[in-house]
Amino acid sequence: MAVIDISNISIEFPTRRGVLTAVENLSLSIEAGEILGVVGESGAGKSLTGNAIVGLLEPPGHVTAGTILLNGRDITHLPESEMRKIRGAKIGVIFQDPLTSLDPLYTIGRQLTQTILTHKKMSHAEAKARAIELLNEVGIPAPEQRFDAFPHEFSGGMRQRVVIALALCCDPCLIIADEPTTALDVSVQAQIIDLLKNLSREKGVATMLVTHDMGVIAEAADRVAVIYSGRLAEIGDVRSVIDAPKHPYTRGLMDSIPQIGQNLKTLPNIIGAMPRLDARPEGCAFNPRCAKSKSICRQQTAPLIETGSDGQWAACWAYEGGNKYV
Amino acid sequence: MANFILYRLFQSAIVMLIVALISFFLFNFVGDPISNMVGQETTVKDMDELRQRLGLNDPVIVQFGRFIVDALQGDFGISYRLQRPVEELIAERMPATLELVFVSAIIAIGLGVAGGLFTGLKRSHWFSKFILTTSLVGISLPTFIIGILLIYIFAVKLNWLPSFGRGEVVDLKGGWSTGLLTVSGWKAIILPSITLALYQTTLILRIIRSELLEVMRTDFIKFARARGLKSRDINYGHALKNTLVPVITVTGLQIGSLIAFSIVTETVFQWPGMGALFIQAVQFADVPVMSAYLILVALFFVVINLIVDLLYFVVDPRLRAEIKN
Numbered sequence A: 001m002a003v004i005d006i007s008n009i010s011i012e013f014p015t016r017r018g019v020l021t022a023v024e025n026l027s028l029s030i031e032a033g034e035i036l037g038v039v040g041e042s043g044a045g046k047s048l049t050g051n052a053i054v055g056l057l058e059p060p061g062h063v064t065a066g067t068i069l070l071n072g073r074d075i076t077h078l079p080e081s082e083m084r085k086i087r088g089a090k091i092g093v094i095f096q097d098p099l100t101s102l103d104p105l106y107t108i109g110r111q112l113t114q115t116i117l118t119h120k121k122m123s124h125a126e127a128k129a130r131a132i133e134l135l136n137e138v139g140i141p142a143p144e145q146r147f148d149a150f151p152h153e154f155s156g157g158m159r160q161r162v163v164i165a166l167a168l169c170c171d172p173c174l175i176i177a178d179e180p181t182t183a184l185d186v187s188v189q190a191q192i193i194d195l196l197k198n199l200s201r202e203k204g205v206a207t208m209l210v211t212h213d214m215g216v217i218a219e220a221a222d223r224v225a226v227i228y229s230g231r232l233a234e235i236g237d238v239r240s241v242i243d244a245p246k247h248p249y250t251r252g253l254m255d256s257i258p259q260i261g262q263n264l265k266t267l268p269n270i271i272g273a274m275p276r277l278d279a280r281p282e283g284c285a286f287n288p289r290c291a292k293s294k295s296i297c298r299q300q301t302a303p304l305i306e307t308g309s310d311g312q313w314a315a316c317w318a319y320e321g322g323n324k325y326v
Numbered sequence B: 001m002a003n004f005i006l007y008r009l010f011q012s013a014i015v016m017l018i019v020a021l022i023s024f025f026l027f028n029f030v031g032d033p034i035s036n037m038v039g040q041e042t043t044v045k046d047m048d049e050l051r052q053r054l055g056l057n058d059p060v061i062v063q064f065g066r067f068i069v070d071a072l073q074g075d076f077g078i079s080y081r082l083q084r085p086v087e088e089l090i091a092e093r094m095p096a097t098l099e100l101v102f103v104s105a106i107i108a109i110g111l112g113v114a115g116g117l118f119t120g121l122k123r124s125h126w127f128s129k130f131i132l133t134t135s136l137v138g139i140s141l142p143t144f145i146i147g148i149l150l151i152y153i154f155a156v157k158l159n160w161l162p163s164f165g166r167g168e169v170v171d172l173k174g175g176w177s178t179g180l181l182t183v184s185g186w187k188a189i190i191l192p193s194i195t196l197a198l199y200q201t202t203l204i205l206r207i208i209r210s211e212l213l214e215v216m217r218t219d220f221i222k223f224a225r226a227r228g229l230k231s232r233d234i235n236y237g238h239a240l241k242n243t244l245v246p247v248i249t250v251t252g253l254q255i256g257s258l259i260a261f262s263i264v265t266e267t268v269f270q271w272p273g274m275g276a277l278f279i280q281a282v283q284f285a286d287v288p289v290m291s292a293y294l295i296l297v298a299l300f301f302v303v304i305n306l307i308v309d310l311l312y313f314v315v316d317p318r319l320r321a322e323i324k325n
């Protein structure tokens, strides 16, 4: 059983000018010990998907269809009081900017023990011991001394380690890391990615790693999900997706990366831009930019279709004959 | 840290010196102090003698030095109007003003913080909208109109509360007369303190609300939620604490303004405080009283500012670090 199993979720924002469907019919799952890389242009819906899992969608956004299963338990519409107990305990979250993720007025030790004591029944001394152990685990030197330091006394990379320690407080089974290295130096990025990799290998944590950096994906992810305009374009084993992308969008994505490590916020090799949510074309959202679009592409969104035997799926009519995901 | 405090004390001393200089010039150059002091039958010779005796023929710098030394000893001269030492007059009136300001400050901080928290945390609640609308009234109506309105309703129409004075006062040791130990004293302070506090309540409420809305959007609040913290801990532990630095600044300054604004309130309610004394002094060009009042109010502001600065350190570790370097 997958740690997290999302099937066919849609996320909508009711607005004055009608309902915006930001994420539509999206499915993905992550096994224990596996890292799923999630890529896509800015505004594709990566963060929304992560937020939906932990129940942190900003109102009026909400999940309108589909289910989210955590270890088989349906958590799609849990009340806030229940969801709160899962956040930070079963699911750890890491955000993009370590400089602003920590409360500047509290020592990191206090923030750690606070999180631990919120979720676990233990004495303050035990919580402190646990916190120091965590700091040690994420590679903070001299954790006993650093326990009483304030966030501003740490470098960016060290702060992100503290953030990771906070996400790990209660041995989560799932970590959602939303661009955890974007704000960091390249050398520090590699360290953080190594840390996340070790966590999933050694502790069997399932990780959803959202990033713009294909280098990070190639380096860390086991599988990749490509999201385009709120819909899953392609998902599959990292090597197959990088070496043999099936969806024309993924292909464009890979072509526009001359070398690994380059950022993919803009895609010079694909003409045009991702449509705005309120101006999504009929059919496949990518069809106006696709060189091979057929008439059906302009009429109907393609289901996920299995493109080979190795668990690679693409939402593209070019593979019409294959197994369809339902 | 000690250096910083010394530095701030030094700054405060400079501010006080400048205020003293202004008071001094007010004293010496607004009208002729001698003709203000003496009656009409005094001869020119007597006046010259008095001038000599008071040292008014000495160089200005010497006079200023004497003024400072006297002021430091609490000697502000003789009131022209009442022919009594100014420090005596002020000492008599100070308790009334300080009690009024104290009660107003408690009201302003209490209601301001509570209202700010409520409207900041429950933005779309109908009661928040109600509070915000009514608080506009607090900002836009002048103090004296509110005072007169309250007098009209609660003193004239309903006859629940007195419209003027302090009620019965009790003399404590050290010459402090308090109205806070009698029922009539408490009744008397209700309307003036509400009048005085209204504007400051509104300001504190609005600053807390807007700071809170700002802080609630920050990443560390989002991350605190993602850590599964209880909303009580997030709201009061993380969000409120992060609004404190600006809130302390504003609150400190507002308490200073309470003392300054009390002039109007004291006049409306015939409250026998320093503000009323000052207004009378202005009417009679009673310069010694005016300059003493000026210095005293400046002193209050300086002390409050100093306390505000020290509170920053208690709240914000980044400032502590900055000062260390």
Ligand SMILES: Nc1ncnc2c1ncn2[C@@H]1O[C@H](COP(=O)(O)OP(=O)(O)OP(=O)(O)O)[C@@H](O)[C@H]1O
Binding pocket: A013, A020, A022, A040, A041, A042, A043, A044, A045, A046, A047, A048, A049, A058, A059, A060, A061, A277
């Ligand atoms: N409160 C909201 N109201 C309306 N639309 C929203 C709201 N929040 C997000 N969206 C829309 O949802 C879409 C997806 O946003 P999301 O933050 O998930 O993008 P992303 O893939 O994480 O992008 P990035 O790489 O820039 O982080 C965006 O197009 C955004 O405009």
Ligand SMILES: [Mg+2]
Binding pocket: A046, A047, A048, A178
């Ligand atoms: Mg995002």
